[in-house]
Amino acid sequence: MPSTICVRTLLSPNFMPAVQAEIITIGDEILYGQITNTNTQWISAELDKLGIKVQRQTTIGDTPQAITSALDEVAQRVQLVIMTGGLGPTKDDLTKKTLGDFFGSEMAINPQALAEVTALMANRGRELNELNRLQAMQPVKAQHLTNYLGTAPGLWFEERGVVWVSLPGVPYEMKDLMTRTVLPRLQAHFRTEIIMHRVVRTVGIPESDLAKRIEGWEDALPAHIGLAYLPSYGQVRLRLTATGASAEQLSQDIDAEVARLLLIIGEYVYGYDSTELEAAINQLLKDHHLTLAAAESFTGGAFASAITSVPGSSSQFLGGLVAYNNSVKTGVLGVPQGTIDQYGSVSEETALAMASQVRLLLGSDIGVSSTGVAGPATPADEAPVGTVYFGFADERGSHAIKVQLHTDREVNIKLGANTLLNFLRKQLLRRQA
């Protein structure tokens, strides 16, 4: 059985109902789409592990009005607010002053903050300048949170029945502050219910078909277990979330539901929790001491690229041939010219020959192949855009399947790589059976 990804122990029998939180990110560069907001996802996942429920994530600009208006709203809704950004040394960083005004708090140099920034500057062999001194100014109502990796400390307020935490926006500084200081303090401050997740990862069945197949199971789920569908390029992850008072009981409840689910859709399940499809296949190959080679036309290297993204894959994946041009299919790979002349390069026969030949050429146990029309359409195409054949060969023989994908080249290549991975997975499972 798969293990759970998150178990928290009950700190007290008088636990509070789930703590509601919001995350506010301050920064024009995120609003304009210039940088990716990675902080919010990381903080959300960490709070989730503590059983703190993020109910909203907001990004606003670097202005006192935008900040004050967001703070006003959020105080009505939650018990915890985490803010990132706006604490650096440059002129557009107004958060601290705005927080002081918002809580009706004087600003003053915090002695600990001044000592820390002085030491940090000395350590870097630099003089304390006026900007650094200003960084030690804090609202007097704030508790100071030491930043061990930078000059901008965090701030902790308990005002209006809400915990407010303000952190620098630099990701590694924020993460260090959260991990060292904020998360342990939150754990001590809030006592919540236990929340447990399990992700069941499927491939090869569309979301709507999957939903239909498991409708009865889903309808019969107990009230304390929720379900979410997370689809992506031919894969659908099913996430079960259980909430309750006993970790042991929740774990049993999830195990029982997953067992029932496997009876219905077991053939589509390749793994659990954070296991990627390519990693699951690499593990299958490793378990059975099998080596792999690929001859790719349609997927153009995307299959090799997916497999080699797995650390340690070089022990199983010997390599592959990207046989884009027909001369490479015949001259290097050794697909008979007659096969291509008679059936075309986009055909079951060519896919079979490619898989068999790459296996022989590279001396691997298994060979796989792809050949098709990725798009966009051109008059010379042998088949409609999205038509693709995938091949598989081992010591017992070879198989091929035909699949009709879509019209977009980028989507087709990504979907094609996942479809070939799943075809390989099914053939490997058949060998075992």
Place this chain on the structure above:
Amino acid sequence: MPSTICVRTLLSPNFMPAVQAEIITIGDEILYGQITNTNTQWISAELDKLGIKVQRQTTIGDTPQAITSALDEVAQRVQLVIMTGGLGPTKDDLTKKTLGDFFGSEMAINPQALAEVTALMANRGRELNELNRLQAMQPVKAQHLTNYLGTAPGLWFEERGVVWVSLPGVPYEMKDLMTRTVLPRLQAHFRTEIIMHRVVRTVGIPESDLAKRIEGWEDALPAHIGLAYLPSYGQVRLRLTATGASAEQLSQDIDAEVARLLLIIGEYVYGYDSTELEAAINQLLKDHHLTLAAAESFTGGAFASAITSVPGSSSQFLGGLVAYNNSVKTGVLGVPQGTIDQYGSVSEETALAMASQVRLLLGSDIGVSSTGVAGPATPADEAPVGTVYFGFADERGSHAIKVQLHTDREVNIKLGANTLLNFLRKQLLRRQA
């Protein structure tokens, strides 16, 4: 000179001030930090190009209360709301019904939506099930937006003086809907000042070095031209944005600034606007009637995958070998065993031999190669993680470079593919010179 990517003509002399927008993402999986919200950044950047100012980004959960409360607030603040997520076929998708209730609109089967989902299912050789039928239910006040890549259409409302657009959360479906339909409609609907963008794409110079080199030019930019740095895996895009009343004048102003910029950093510029590095290289190969082959170890297929992502690349790119195992480097590719024994597989000599051999084996004009340690570290490694050699061979001989990348496998492979693309680009330019 490059062309501009976005010019809007002034429809009326009474143009409106900048349109304010908000983006609402709906999805528990984002709130819990389980998936990255890439949609919001992409949409923000696209709206920014139209001169529409995103003033807030919000992520909320999959509940009618959360959605209704967010819609209530946002209507007071902006003229445009873009929502993503919550439009799929499964039960946790409540957005459509909630939108209907919010706007006081009946739900009914939309005939166009039903026809589209029926055709899509038929095309995929599948029966229309009840869930698919329900996907054609829409609030009657909504305008239907065709989704060409999936079953969940977009919706467009004009209510309470606000344009509301609801889109599926699957990134490639959302992007296709935005690009084909929503962005042109927004352009027509809102009339703002003329905004013109030009993106100057650089590779091979770090952001901080670039900033230092062009500091004087940047400081001298006129007030109506703004500059943004957009870095990604060894590339930095410089985006110039000009705002004003005359398209002709703006175009001239941008041309003049780009001409000055090229005098300073011309060697690092590979293209403009939406031209990707791999497309620029494919064009260089095409212009000079050259064919290409690749022998990849470090990049594991990521180079071939990048090149084959370009439509029509099959005319230039004959194919490649992913030579992951040393037996493939020697046995198939023909790198002399003595070279590997004497210098190691991660060496300049092996990179040179790989590039020369793949050129001979596939009969291409140009051969390129990569060999190195992608990570994570293992005791058997021949060199530190991130050490990589890239090779280039043509009819005149071969060259190699050594590069030290980072410690993260995923980052290394992406950076490695871009570094090899740029090495190839520089060698191609040298041939021309």
